Amino acid sequence: MSESIPASLPLRNDLIGEEPYGAPQLDVPVCLNVNENPYAPDPAVCDSIAARVREIAPTLNRYPDREHVALRQAFAAYLKRESGVELSVDQLWGANGSNEIMLQVFQAFGGPGRIALGCDPTYSMYPEYARDTFTTWQVAHRNEDFTLNVERTIAAIGELHPSIVLLTSPNNPTGTPLDMGDLKRILDVCATMPVAGAGEGVHPVVVVDEAYIEFRNPGTPSAATLIAEHSNLAVSRTMSKAFAFAGARVGYMAASKGIIDCLRIVRMPYHLSAVTQAAALAAFEHTDEQLSRVDHLRETRERTAAWLKTQTYKGQPLDVAESASNFLMFGGHFDDRDRVFRELLDRGVLIRVVGPDGWMRVCMGTDEEMARFREALAEVLRIVEA
Structure with missing residues (x-):
């Protein structure tokens, strides 16, 4: 048990020894470890947020709209514009970040005796x-x-009969996109697959986590385009990444009305504050500005990937995983990635030790931050080579 938790407290047995999740939060000049959009909202966006919040401030003695209908309408309008998907309000649901959306999925469809399947x-x-x-x-x-x-994956579905099949596109931490043909095959299998611990006629929910989907290459469809054909498909999104709104904590899900109604059963009362809803609506009023740096960050990803492939670690070129996101997983053969992490941190650059052994992850920052990252990494690699 953690030294900060007294042994006399009745912590659940399965939580004893566990540590809270979270990437390091350190005050460093170059922070490239949590996949944020590095560009702050424009002043006009900030003004709109302040105006919206000021407008609802006199009503804060009352609970917010627990169904956040106006915000769900904004989600629908955005998905129609961004992915060409026409959805009704009752096919969308918001929460405090996609983390809460995912927790609600597990609360609704998981539980004792149920299995969730992912792809590591x-x-x-x-x-x-x-x-x-x-x-x-x-x-x-x-x-x-x-x-x-x-x-x-299909073999595992047939063997385990999960209630949740959880896929990601692009995948975190690798950045790998999900092939739509592969997704359709899995959806077709799950449409008739029984669920362990459930009644007859119950089939798995397929959840596609699209937290980073706006960084995909142009022309790549979203899984949301398949919702009309597959009632067992749910697509999770967030405003935290490409939309440059991580501090507001707004995520959402697109799915059939039946899936959304399941999430509504487990949601906490009034879970989205009036302030959160107002801020998100203001941001959607400035969608162009909020997404204005996405193309540049995508180009930065491609330039950084090409540069990383020219670098060596102990005589071997660095591997770089294909990415359709705003981050890159690189290395492949770091035998002491913790040392690389520490050496970069000593130089004011924070990235992430995450993923399979031998790999590290860096998210795309501003041009100045990426220049500092390249300079620092090249120096660290030279030190390690010596």
Whole structure:
């Protein structure tokens, strides 16, 4: 048990020894470890947020709209514009970040006797959602290039009969996109697959986490385009990443009305504050400004990937995983990635030790931050080579 938790407290037995999730939060000149959009909202956006909040401030003695209808309408308008998907308000649901959306998914569809299936390596919070809801977490391993191993995943679905199949596009921490053909195969399998611990005629929910989808290459469709054809599909999104709104904590889900109604059962009363709803609506009024740096960050990703491939670690070129996100997983053969992390941190650059052994992850920052990252990493690699 953590030294800060007295042994006399009745912490759940399965939580004893566990540590809170979270990337390091350090005051450093170059912070490239949590996949944020590095560009602050424009002053006009800030003014709109302040005006919206000021407008609702006199009503803060009352509870907010627990169904956040206006915000769900904004989600629908945005998805129609961004992905060409026409959805009704009752097919959308918001929460305090996509983390809360995912927790609600596990609360609604997981639980004792239920199984959730993911494809590793993937987001390290997924097994924690499972732990917190007493859901069994299982994985089907990805291919060596981190693409989805469809045959292995389908075999696992047939063997385990999960209630939740959790996929990611792009995947975190690898950045790997999800092939739409692969997704359709899994959706078709799940449409008739029974669920362990559930009644007859119950089938798995397929959840696609699209937290970083706006960084995909142009022309790549969103999984949300398949919702009309697949009532067992749910697509999770966030305003935290491309939309440059991480501090506001706004995530949302697009799915059939039936799936949304399941989430409504487990949501906390009035879970989205009036201030959060007002700020998000103001941001959607400035969608162009909020997304104005996405193309540049995508170009930065490609330039950084090309540069990383020219670098060596102990005589071997660095590997770089294919990414459709705003981050890159690189290395592949770091035998002491903790040292690389510390050396970079000593130079004021914070990245992330995450993913399979031998790999590290860096998110895309401003041009100045990326220049400092390249300078620092090149210096660290020279030191390690010596």
